[in-house]
Amino acid sequence: MPWLAWLVAAAALGAAEFFTLTLVFGLLAGAALVTAVVSGLGIGLAGQLVAFAAAAAAGLVVVRPVALRHMAQAPLTHExxxxxxxxxxxxxxxxxxxxxxxxxxxxxxxxxxxxxxxxxxxxxxxxxxxxxxxxxxxxxxxxxx
Structure with a gap:
């Protein structure tokens, strides 16, 4: 049941993201969820590691810069x-x-x-x-x- 181990890893990474708010652990948690699905489909350990690496790289290279750019913008309304x-x-x-x-x-x-x-x-x-x-x-x- 390797898919369960990936789900536990995703939960742990999600908890780490909750406390750090860096977005990195959240993206790795998403990669672990993708890997849990890949594992559930019966793909072996090598395929799982490739899926985790690809999903993590995609998140860190594509999603994180966009999110950081949006977080750096000044709010549109003044309070x-x-x-x-x-x-x-x-x-x-x-x-x-x-x-x-x-x-x-x-x-x-x-x-x-x-x-x-x-x-x-x-x-x-x-x-x-x-x-x-x-x-x-x-x-x-x-x-x-």
Missing amino acids: GSDALIGKRAEVMQEVTAFHGLIRLCGEEWSARALDESHVIPAGALVDVMEIEGATAIVYPRELLP
């Missing part, structure tokens, strides 16, 4: 405070280089002016340039190029 960058806000209390208050997406945020020389009056519209902790760094809309 959390990153989603607020570029949004328009209204100044509630005068914003200077040191303090201020804005209404951003229906919430009040502490704010600072991006340019230390700017004093932005209440009621003005600003754009959020970046977020530092719980403070929005803003720039007046009328001064944007």
